[in-house]
Amino acid sequence: MTKKHQITNEFLVLCPDQTATPVAVSPSLYQDLDSRFNQFKQHSLVAMYTFESDWTSWEIHPKGDEMVMLIEGEITLVLDTAAGEQSQHLSDAGDYIVIPKNTWHTARTSTSAKVLFITPGEATQHKPE
Secondary structure, eight states, X not given: OOOOOOTTTEEEEEOTTSOEEEEEOOTXXXXXXXXXXXXXXXXXXXXXXXXXXXXXXXXEOTTSOEEEEEEEXXXXXXXXXXXXXXXXXXXXXXXXXXXXXXXXXXXXXXXXXXXXXXXXXXXXXXXXX
16 A cells, blocks of 8 residues: 655665665764665655755756756756856745756755755765855
């Protein structure tokens, strides 16, 4: 029987064979994903986070595009592109952008923002703001 899940407690791993596996949100989540899902090769993560302030780092996903969707609040995604920094402001629930693979990005917000991500997690990197 199919079971109901809550995205704030369980994120969802989309596997290469198109199966979906719920995973408990925990402090060791990302290490657990690497060990359980072959270094996250060809997997994506569906996750939701709430942000109260600007991100303190940039990130990049070299293995695929990332979808970022606003659920509530407002947030500005900043992408570091060949043409320079480009900003996309999300202000209406359901607004989303696709961040191209190999694009450094960060986020800025001055209000509470709830955001849904579909992220190709393999080989994700971070650097300070």
